[in-house]
Amino acid sequence: MAIEEIQVSDWEGKVLGSPQIVVIDFWHNKCIWCKKLEPIYSDASEKFTDIKFMKLNILESDENNAFALGKGVLSTPTLKFFCNGIELGESIGFKDSEALAKEIERIKGEAKSCQEASTKIGK
Numbered sequence: 001m002a003i004e005e006i007q008v009s010d011w012e013g014k015v016l017g018s019p020q021i022v023v024i025d026f027w028h029n030k031c032i033w034c035k036k037l038e039p040i041y042s043d044a045s046e047k048f049t050d051i052k053f054m055k056l057n058i059l060e061s062d063e064n065n066a067f068a069l070g071k072g073v074l075s076t077p078t079l080k081f082f083c084n085g086i087e088l089g090e091s092i093g094f095k096d097s098e099a100l101a102k103e104i105e106r107i108k109g110e111a112k113s114c115q116e117a118s119t120k121i122g123k
Contacts, residue, residue, distance in 0.1 A: 003045050003053045007060070008067045014054065016085035021111050022052040023104070024080050026068050028059035031076040033094040040097045041079075048104055081107045083114035 006014055006024075015022050025041055027034035045053035058068040058076065071080065072090075081088040088111050091103050 003042060003055055006054050006056055008056075008063050011067070014052075015082055018052055018082070019084060020050060020052055021088070021108065022054060022082045023107075024082070025053070025055040026058050026071075026073045026078040026080065027055055027076050028057055030059070034077045037077045037094050040095070040100055043097060044100055044104060047101070048108075051104065051108075079103075081111075083111045086114060088114070 003025075004014070015024065025034075025037070027037075041053065041055075045051075056064060056068065058065050058073065068078075073080075075092060077092075077094065079091040081090065088107050089103075091100070095103065
């Protein structure tokens with residue numbers, strides 16, 4: 001699945017308005033660990049097709065940078081997980097593919113109630 005590059009202006013519609021789990025990679029071009037994480041993050045997006053994978057470049061604009069700081073992003077890469085706009089958790093720093101997959105599975109398990117609450121059953 002393709003990873004979508006977003007801006008702060010996309011946040012409400014694409015993150016807060018999403019009934020499925022969304023993971024945001026807060027990154028920037030000068031971050032060596034972000035570049036090392038990129039192929040692993042891409043592979044995870046192919047494996048976990050029930051999750052939206054997005055990226056927000058924190059140095060692309062002052063608005064992105066201020067927003068990331070407001071979300072508590074103090075280092076890169078930082079992955080934050082959301083469901084219905086609720087932050088479910090975060091992963092700070094580089095993770096190999098196995099560690100990232102375990103983190104995603106953990107978040108998915110914790111997010112079941114969030115996803116069930118957002119699904120219109122019987123309607």
